[in-house]
Structure formats: structure tokens, C-alpha cells
Amino acid sequence: MATKAKSRWADDEADAALEAQRKKEKAEKKRLKAEKARKLEAEKQARDAAPREAESADGRPPAKRRRISPEREPAQPATGSDAPSSGPKLLRFESGAFGRCRSVENYDKLNDIEEGAYGWVSRAKEIATGKVVALKRLKIDPKDRGGLPITGLREIQILKDCEHRNVVMLQEVVVGDDTSRIENIFLVLEFLEHDLKSILEDMPEPFLASEVKTLLGQLASGVAYLHDNWILHRDLKTSNLLLNNRGQLKIADFGMARYVGEPPPPNLTQLVVTLWYRAPELILGARRYGPAVDMWSVGCIFGELLTREPLLQGRNEVDELTKIFELCGVPTDETWPSFRRLPNARGLRLPSSAAGNNKAATGSAIRARFPLLTSAGAALLGGLLALDPERRPTAREMLAHEYFRQDPKPKQEAMFPTFPSKAGQERRRRRETPNAPARGQQAADFGAVDFTGIFSGREREERGGGFSLRMV
Amino acid sequence: MSHMTNPLATPDQLFQRRSFGALPLELQDAIFFATQCLTQAAGLLLQLPQSVAAQANVLLARYWLVESIMAHEFSDVSAAILYLTAKCSPHPRSPRDLSNIYAYLLSPSSSFFPREPPPSPEPNPNKNNPSTYYVPEPAYQTFHARLLALEARVLHALSFDTHVALPHPLAVTYLQALDFLHVAPRERIGKKVVQYLNAALLSPQMLYLTSQPAALAVAAIYNAARDVGAKMPECEWWEVFDVEREELGFLVVGMRSVEGWGRRIAWRGVGMGLGVRLKA
Numbered sequence: 001m002a003t004k005a006k007s008r009w010a011d012d013e014a015d016a017a018l019e020a021q022r023k024k025e026k027a028e029k030k031r032l033k034a035e036k037a038r039k040l041e042a043e044k045q046a047r048d049a050a051p052r053e054a055e056s057a058d059g060r061p062p063a064k065r066r067r068i069s070p071e072r073e074p075a076q077p078a079t080g081s082d083a084p085s086s087g088p089k090l091l092r093f094e095s096g097a098f099g100r101c102r103s104v105e106n107y108d109k110l111n112d113i114e115e116g117a118y119g120w121v122s123r124a125k126e127i128a129t130g131k132v133v134a135l136k137r138l139k140i141d142p143k144d145r146g147g148l149p150i151t152g153l154r155e156i157q158i159l160k161d162c163e164h165r166n167v168v169m170l171q172e173v174v175v176g177d178d179t180s181r182i183e184n185i186f187l188v189l190e191f192l193e194h195d196l197k198s199i200l201e202d203m204p205e206p207f208l209a210s211e212v213k214t215l216l217g218q219l220a221s222g223v224a225y226l227h228d229n230w231i232l233h234r235d236l237k238t239s240n241l242l243l244n245n246r247g248q249l250k251i252a253d254f255g256m257a258r259y260v261g262e263p264p265p266p267n268l269t270q271l272v273v274t275l276w277y278r279a280p281e282l283i284l285g286a287r288r289y290g291p292a293v294d295m296w297s298v299g300c301i302f303g304e305l306l307t308r309e310p311l312l313q314g315r316n317e318v319d320e321l322t323k324i325f326e327l328c329g330v331p332t333d334e335t336w337p338s339f340r341r342l343p344n345a346r347g348l349r350l351p352s353s354a355a356g357n358n359k360a361a362t363g364s365a366i367r368a369r370f371p372l373l374t375s376a377g378a379a380l381l382g383g384l385l386a387l388d389p390e391r392r393p394t395a396r397e398m399l400a401h402e403y404f405r406q407d408p409k410p411k412q413e414a415m416f417p418t419f420p421s422k423a424g425q426e427r428r429r430r431r432e433t434p435n436a437p438a439r440g441q442q443a444a445d446f447g448a449v450d451f452t453g454i455f456s457g458r459e460r461e462e463r464g465g466g467f468s469l470r471m472v
Numbered sequence: 473m474s475h476m477t478n479p480l481a482t483p484d485q486l487f488q489r490r491s492f493g494a495l496p497l498e499l500q501d502a503i504f505f506a507t508q509c510l511t512q513a514a515g516l517l518l519q520l521p522q523s524v525a526a527q528a529n530v531l532l533a534r535y536w537l538v539e540s541i542m543a544h545e546f547s548d549v550s551a552a553i554l555y556l557t558a559k560c561s562p563h564p565r566s567p568r569d570l571s572n573i574y575a576y577l578l579s580p581s582s583s584f585f586p587r588e589p590p591p592s593p594e595p596n597p598n599k600n601n602p603s604t605y606y607v608p609e610p611a612y613q614t615f616h617a618r619l620l621a622l623e624a625r626v627l628h629a630l631s632f633d634t635h636v637a638l639p640h641p642l643a644v645t646y647l648q649a650l651d652f653l654h655v656a657p658r659e660r661i662g663k664k665v666v667q668y669l670n671a672a673l674l675s676p677q678m679l680y681l682t683s684q685p686a687a688l689a690v691a692a693i694y695n696a697a698r699d700v701g702a703k704m705p706e707c708e709w710w711e712v713f714d715v716e717r718e719e720l721g722f723l724v725v726g727m728r729s730v731e732g733w734g735r736r737i738a739w740r741g742v743g744m745g746l747g748v749r750l751k752a
Contacts, residue, residue: 091714093684095477098534099485101631145567147620148627150559156632157560161474173632185632265562 104174104186107135123191133171136187148185155254156187158231166222168192168242168252192250196301197239199419200308209374211417212305213410215241217399218249219298224395226251227291233257234272235436236297238304247416256436264290271437273297275320276310280331281389283321285343292389298398299384306370325350328385329364336388376403478530478637481681485537500541501676502737508532508674510577511550513584517573518565520558522670527636528557529673530680531626537681538629544622547574551615552622560634571607571615579605639685639692640669646689646713652702664696665689671730672723679726683719690715691723 107124113134114121124135138152159170169190176184196215207215219241226233235256242250256272266288273282279296281289303311312327314320325331330350331339339345366382373381380403386392393401404410490497508529515525532553551574558565577584581604607615627634643665652661669692672679679688690710697704710720 090711090716093477093686093714095684096479097482097485098479098538098630098633100538100629145616146559147555147567147623150564153560153627153632153634157634160633161635175628 102172102174103177104135104184105177106174107133107186107188109135126188132191134189134191136189138185138187140183140185142183151255152185154258158254158257158259159187159189161229162226162231164222164225165248166218166250167225168250189252190250192242192244192248192252194243194245194419195239195252196241196243196249196305197237199243200238200304202419203308206308207305208408208411209377210408210411212302213404213408214247214413214416215243215249215305216298216302217404217410218413219251219301220395220398222249222251223294223298224399226257227294227395230259230261231257232260232291233294233297235274235277236294236301237274237277238301238310241301243419245418247411247413260290262290264288274436275317276300276313278320279389280321280324280328280387281339281342283317283324284339284345287343289389291394292392295384295392295395295398296389298395299381299392302381302384303370306373324387327365327369328387331387335386338390339387374403374406376401376406379403474635474637476637476642476686477684478635478680479534479633480684481534481537481678486678486682489537495542503541503546504533504536504676505674505734505737507546507550510547510584511554512670512673513577514550514554514570514573517577518554518558518569520554520561520563520565523638523640524557524561524563525554526638526640526670526673527561527634528554530636530638531557531630531634533678533681535626535629537678539625544625545618547578548615548618548622549626550574552619553626555619556623556626556634567616567619568612570619571612572605574615575607575611576605581605637685638669639688640666642685643669643689643692646693649712650693650705650709652693652697661696661700661702664699665692668692668695668727671734672727674734675726675730677726679723683723686713687715687719687723689713691720691727694720694724695727 106128107126110123110125110132112120112122120137120139122135122137123132125132138149140149140152156170156173159168163169171188171190174186174188176186178184219236223233223236233251233254233256235253236251240251240253242252244250258268260268268287268289270282270285270287270289273279273293277297277300279289279293282293300311312320312323314323329335333340364382364385366385367378370378370381380393380398380401383391383393384398489500495503511528511532512525515522515528528550532550535549535553551570555565555567555570576582581601644662647662647665669688672688672692683691690713694704694710708717710717
């Protein structure tokens with residue numbers, strides 16, 4: 001009875017004692033704080049005492065204090081007596097509705113654009129509005145016993161959830177007219193004139209430093225948005241980056257993307273990302289990886305923007321790894337402590353740094369390979385292409401990097417040069433870039449591989465770039 | 473924000489449900505309830521986390537507001553949606569597993585549907601008889617084909633939007649914010665909240681299609697706190713979580729009514745014709 005009458009929040013002596021102790025601690029803290037504040041106040045008064053005349057003339061600190069109080073006074077009745085009349089301000093959750101999807105007959109096909117690994121893309125016009133869109137048809141294998149491909153479903157769901165100026169917008173999903181069997185599924189995406197890959201291939205001159213910054217900044221802000229929302233893209237490459245004629249870059253093709261948690265789930269597939277953009281930990285068979293794999297791809301794209309050539313064009317996994325080590329140095333216990341624990345790392349024979357090789361041979365060659373890059377730019381590129389995923393900057397850190405604040409400043413998007421559209425008229429060229437790995441494919445298993453010879457020709461490269469003059 | 477919001481049913485969709493098929497509304501409700509229970513049972517036997525089964529429940533409710541409840545076999549719809557939800561989650565299940573589980577659940581051996589006592593005094597020979605739920609290969613093949621066809625239909629009906637935000641994680645966060653988790657009956661109150669949220673999945677009032685997760689979470693906490701007898705703040709604390717008094721009241725009553733209504737239906741509704749149809 002007695003306990004029932006008491007508060008149900010604290011129902012025994014132990015709780016009461018705990019509560020009392022907590023109170024005491026709180027009081028103690030409060031007292032200390034008050035004392036500190038008093039001391040500070042005293043100090044301030046002592047400091048202020050000297051330049052009193054100046055302060056009264058200037059009048060800034062009192063003005064500040066005065067500004068606060070009138071705000072607080074009307075605020076108090078607002079929460080009290082005014083509340084019932086106007087009602088409290090509640091957050092309304094905006095949400096859509098659900099319903100059947102529309103037919104593809106609402107669109108008029110104009111021309112094919114390209115055939116990717118996951119489907120065909122064509123340019124189309126919405127009949128009702130005249131708006132030009134890109135229609136991407138999902139590839140569905142009728143022999144697949146699992147039904148609709150999970151990659152396609154993930155892509156749709158992720159794009160539906162995304163809303164960012166640097167991520168391609170999914171307008172809706174439409175299906176073919178025959179709804180008894182759903183075989184033709186089309187993603188209606190916003191149409192952008194170019195992809196970065198074909199622009200780079202056709203440019204007579206590389207991008208200016210300011211233009212590289214604009215593109216890279218947009219890429220980083222899109223990737224930061226994805227990572228903030230727990231999405232890994234897992235197939236970032238220049239052919240998946242679209243560019244419109246207003247200088248806006250958008251990330252597209254989410255066929256490999258998925259949601260991950262923190263810490264990442266343990267059994268992710270290592271067969272992601274097109275080989276040339278694949279991070280070393282993926283090649284070495286890591287099953288647990290995170291946003292850093294996307295940051296590696298961003299680094300590869302950075303290098304490609306500078307030279308117009310894909311940075312690391314390996315013919316196969318081993319060759320790719322060789323090229324990575326040639327550029328970034330061989331992993332050591334210092335540069336990548338956990339590297340030996342990766343499944344494919346056991347059989348590797350590396351040139352040992354202890355065997356008298358000079359530091360330059362095992363260090364990164366990025367600085368030498370990009371002689372025209374500012375040191376901030378080289379630092380960023382080196383960070384993105386760090387072998388140890390832990391050391392790569394996050395997309396947010398990248399956005400705050402000094403490189404973007406140094407001269408030349410990023411070019412305004414509106415000032416960006418335009419390029420003749422290919423998607424508009426003709427079929428885009430089939431390009432030689434390898435595709436992202438297919439689902440269910442066998443991961444490359446390379447037993448013992450010898451990398452000891454990879455630095456034999458390095459002395460010749462170490463000369464540096466010499467001088468070169470360039471207008472910015 | 474997508475982690476906190478769901479697409480909601482429009483008034484038209486809710487009204488239109490009356491005109492679907494010739495079934496009286498009460499029977500539709502009973503079918504809805506039984507199929508949702510079936511989905512939950514299958515989720516349990518497939519060892520899926522409750523989050524997956526709950527998402528399947530919500531998708532099923534949405535689907536039946538777009539397409540008539542009579543368009544397909546109820547158990548097939550349940551299986552296809554559970555398959556789809558599991559596929560999109562980190563816990564995919566194979567069509568074969570689903571086929572076995574649903575065959576068992578719908579067999580006379582199943583403990584899922586309460587059945588009338590056998591007319592003869594001797595024990596039912598079908599009880600716990602594995603041959604009653606064995607799935608031969610041809611039967612599996614047809615089930616598989618139906619499953620994939622329905623999966624595509626469901627996706628078509630829902631515009632390929634399989635996103636469901638559940639109120640369960642929110643409820644835990646709110647409990648922490650309210651310091652409810654530090655009071656003595658902490659297991660009891662947490663458990664009660666989850667029970668209310670899970671029961672609401674079965675409600676033919678389709679609470680998950682008419683309210684956002686935040687409101688559901690607050691209503692469940694309100695109910696649980698009342699049941700346990702915990703002291704609640706005296707002010708209008710639900711406004712902190714952006715829930716209006718009116719909506720809260722509606723949800724509190726809706727959640728409380730599920731249990732009694734469900735028990736009545738389970739004993740009456742299933743007996744009439746429902747079990748027959750669900751048996752396929």
C-alpha cells in the first residue's frame with residue numbers, strides 16, 4: 001500500500017539514495033559552475049574597468065544584453081497563455097501516397113543513348129508535358145529463379161529516397177502496357193546531356209584547374225549526401241557521372257548501391273566497383289568495408305579529371321593491384337596496419353622495405369605523376385588514394401579541404417563551358433571501360449603473386465615534371 | 473526524413489475498399505486480420521526479424537487498398553510480399569523455404585488455425601503428420617511461378633515503392649527521451665510498447681496507413697504507460713513528439729481495441745469459410 005502511494009518512478013531506498021546522491025552531485029556541479037562564472041565576471045569587470053569610457057561610447061556589450069531581454073519577455077507568454085489560442089507548432093511530416101504505377105505509353109521514345117550493364121537507356125519525351133527524360137529499362141533475366149533483380153529494386157528504392165542536386169532524380173517508375181506480366185520496367189530519370197567519360201574522351205584540352213574543382217566539389221557533395229544517408233554507391237566512375245549544359249554534375253547508376261549500417265554489415269560482396277576504380281581492400285577480398293571504397297573511386301576520378309585518362313587501367317585484378325602499388329607505394333605495416341589480415345593478402349610477395357630499399361621506392365609517386373597539381377591538390381589526391389581505408393578522408397572532410405579554398409577558386413557552374421550534345425542526336429559510343437562486376441560472379445582468387453619487381457623502372461619516373469606554363 | 477515517414481492512404485483509397493469485390497466489409501476485415509497473422513507466423517518460422525515481417529504487414533495492407541482483396545489467393549499474396557520484403561532486407565529467403573513454410577502453416581497439422589474439435593473421439597490422424605505438408609516438386613514449381621508473378625504485381629501496384637518506416641525504433645528513442653527506460657518496470661513498459669505496435673499491424677483500421685510512425689510510437693507509449701501504471705508527465709508531452717491530441721486519442725482507442733476484436737474474430741470468423749479459402 002505504502003509503496004503504491006509513493007511515486008512509481010522511484011520505489012525503493014536504493015533508488016532514493018541514488019537519487020539523493022545524483023542531486024548532491026548536481027548541486028556540487030552547479031555550485032562550481034556558479035563560482036566559475038562569478039570569477040569570470042569579476043575578471044571581466046576588472047578588465048572592463050580600465051577602458052570604461054571607450055566601452056560606454058562604443059556600447060557594444062550592453063547593447064547585446066539589451067537585445068536579449070525584450071526577446072525573452074514576449075517569448076514567455078507565448079508558451080503559456082497564447083498557446084491554446086494559436087496552438088503549438090507541430091512538425092508535419094510530408095509524405096506521399098502510394099498507388100499503381102503508370103504506363104510507359106505516357107512517354108514517346110526519341111532515341112537510344114547507350115546500353116549499360118544493367119539496362120538500356122533511351123531519351124524520351126513525356127507526352128503530356130513535353131518534358132525530355134531519360135528512360136532506363138531494367139534488364140530482367142527471365143531465367144532468373146529469384147524474380148525481379150534485387151539490384152534493380154535497390155536502385156529504385158535508393159533513388160526514390162534521395163533528393164540532392166548532385167544525385168540524379170528519379171521521377172517515377174513506369175511499366176509496359178501488358179500488366180498481366182510485368183516484364184518491362186522503366187525508370188524515368190531526369191535527362192542530362194552528357195556523361196563525364198565521353199566529355200573527357202573528346203576534349204582537345206584537359207579541364208582547367210578551376211573547372212576540376214567545380215566538378216570535384218559537386219561530386220564530393222553528392223557523395224557526402226549519400227554517405228550521410230547510409231548509402232554506398234559502389235560504382236563511382238566517370239561514365240556514371242552526368243553533366244548538363246549548366247555545369248551541374250549528378251551521380252547516376254545506382255545499380256550497385258545499397259544501404260549499410262554503422263558498423264557495416266560483415267558479409268558485403270567484394271565484387272563491386274568497376275575494376276579501374278576499385279579500392280585495394282576490395283581487390284584483396286575485404287568483406288567488411290565502408291564509405292572509404294567510394295572515396296577511393298573519387299580519388300581515381302580526380303586523377304582522371306586532371307589527365308583525361310583513367311588513372312589505373314589494370315587488365316585484371318592482379319594487374320590493377322600492381323598499378324595501384326606502383327602509384328601509391330607498397331603497403332607496409334606503417335601505411336596500412338591491417339592489410340595482412342585481408343583474405344587475398346596472404347599470398348602476396350612484396351618488395352620488403354626492410355631490405356634496404358630507399359623510402360622513395362615504397363612511398364607514393366602521386367606527387368611525381370601530377371607535377372602541375374598544387375601541393376594542396378596533391379595532398380587531397382594522396383589522401384583519397386591512401387591504401388589504408390581508415391586514412392582516406394570522408395566526403396565531408398574532403399569538402400572542407402584547403403584545395404577548394406585556394407586559388408584558382410572553383411569556377412561558377414553557370415560559367416562552365418558547354419559541350420556539343422551527343423545524347424541528343426546520335427547513339428553514344430560504346431566505350432572500352434570495363435563494366436561493374438556482375439552479381440554472383442566468382443571473385444578472383446589469386447594465390448601467390450609476386451610484386452617484388454614492380455619498382456624496377458621507377459628511377460626513371462622520379463625526375464619530376466620540370467616546368468610547364470599554363471593559363472588558369 | 474524518409475526514415476521517419478511513410479506514404480499514407482488517401483481517403484479515396486480507404487473508401488474504395490468497400491466497393492472491392494462483393495464481400496461484406498466484416499468478412500474483408502476478418503480476411504485481412506487472418507492474412508496478417510499468417511504473415512507474422514511465416515516470418516517467425518522463417519526466422520526473419522520482426523522488422524521484416526512488420527514491413528511485409530504494412531506492404532500487404534497497402535497492396536489491398538490498391539488491388540481487390542479477392543484478386544488472388546490470400547496466402548499467396550502474403551507469401552509473395554514476405555518474399556519481396558525479405559529479398560530487399562539483409563535477410564533474403566529462398567522461394568523453396570517459403571513454399572515449405574506456407575505449406576506447413578496451411579496444412580491440417582499446423583497449429584496456426586484453430587480448428588473445431590474432431591467429430592470422432594479418436595485423435596485426428598492428420599495431426600503432426602508430415603505427409604500433409606510435404607511439397608512435391610510440381611507443386612513447388614507452380615507455387616514458385618505464382619510467387620514471382622505476384623511479386624511483380626505487388627510492385628506494380630505500389631509503384632515499386634517498398635519503403636516502410638517502422639515506429640519501433642522511434643518508440644525506443646522516445647522512451648529514452650522520456651526516461652521511461654530508467655524506471656523499475658522497464659522491461660514491462662518496453663515490452664508493452666512493442667506489443668501494442670505489433671498488434672496495431674493486424675488492425676483492420678490500418679493504423680499504419682493512416683498515421684505516421686511518430687504518432688504510432690507515441691500512442692503505444694501512452695497505452696503502455698497507462699497499463700503499467702507509470703506516471704506520465706502532466707503537460708501535453710505528446711506535442712514534443714509532434715503528435716496532436718486528437719490523433720493520439722484515435723490511435724490509443726484503435727490500438728486498445730485490436731486485441732478484443734481479434735479474439736472475437738479468431739473464434740468466429742475463421743470458422744466461417746475463411747479457413748477453407750486460405751487452405752488453397
